[in-house]
Amino acid sequence: MILPRTRRGSLLAALVAFVPFAPVEADAADSTRRTLALGDARIDVVTRSLDGRGAAGVAAAFVSVHDDENTAILAADTVLPGHGGRLTELRHSGDREIGFRLGGRDHRIDPNRIFTPAGRRATLEALGVWSQPADDAVAAFADALLGAMGIDEADVVVALHNNTPDRYTVASYAHGGPLAADAADLHLRPHGDPDDFFFVTDRRLFDALAAKGHSVVLQHEATVADDGSLSVLCGRLGIPYVNVEAEHGHQAEQEAMLRDVVEVLESVRPKRIMAVATVPPAGCELVDLSTIDPTFVIDARYATTDNVTGRRLVPSGTIFLERSAAERLARVQASLRHHGLRLKVFDGYRPLAVQRALWRVKPDARYVADPAKGSRHNRGSAVDVTLVDGAGHELAMPSAFDEFGERSHLEFTDATPEALEHRELLQKVMRAEGFMPMPTEWWHFDAPGWRAFPVMDANPYQAALFPDGDTTEQDPP
């Protein structure tokens, strides 16, 4: 079916361009600069490769997210080159916060409070006003920043911060202090300046830095406040994290702290452990998509034998999604409704056990995510969808769903004009609500902010997975 010209035109005209990414430019020999848009603000994300082999093979992502924290950058420039890893820094206004205008409103964020949904809402509200478009734009910005940092491959994240004397100090975490609930353990340097300290998520890093005589706070994963900071994200995802916190102007102190971090990384050799949640953690809720909007057409292929494995992998045709992604998808559905179209949903949240079953049949990372790394479907943050007309019939597309090959690629053009137009329309309506496409599968989209949710092996169905038996039963090792 080709959409009538007028109807399609009005729909496309109604869509807001949503372009958080910009081309990567080479800055100097060892550095790249991406200019990210956030409303009318332009933020340069500058990434420098720190030549060297890295601390005993540890992939370290150093990052400075506050543009006014210049002491940290000076210390990093002195200490880090030659130690390996990558240093990422934000450059915009020279201020700590980022202000931007979007949808006729002024917004403001702390760029270290944007990595979870709760944090994004809180920082937008605390510094101005929350709106859905602003939340979407900040989520996409956070994704791009984390990607530029290399967080998906990092064994450790080292954040560099500076603080103002006596406002945010290690004493905040002491018994009775305002942040005591965030701390599982605390080591205080005798007679040390309380503004110079480490905040870590990893017990071994805590012990090693404490043994060097520093003040160190260990994050309490169960009770830490979800403020959307990088430490909360890293704790949730199982990525060891170190914050090197020093007072503005304490360059010699911060250099000494960084030298000790480098030594500790070499001795402790932290490794990321993919955190797999068997129940959704706080701030993450898997919902039945039909309870958010009953008008989706559901065609859960993994509940049928009509999928790449030829077996039923899940016990019922219910599609689950993380709540914020489900609500986002409902907004796409609403935008299509006026035009007589709807979404058909093939898959959403996928338990890690199902991912493993798919991988055994199709171990090709272009189409199926390696379960050792996890899929965005495993985080409840990816959907596989197509368009249907008012009668529920699928619109023609360049390939079938889950057809693995070039016809499923977004760059494939040797299809009928109708199919190409439908694919383009699906891309536009999904992108208009912030969903991010995948180059090799026209049906697959990631919700912005997917990194805030861990890979899950939770079973939200009221019955056991694999009603036809697990694929391992057919393929003994």
Ligand SMILES: [Zn+2]
């Ligand atoms: Zn998918």
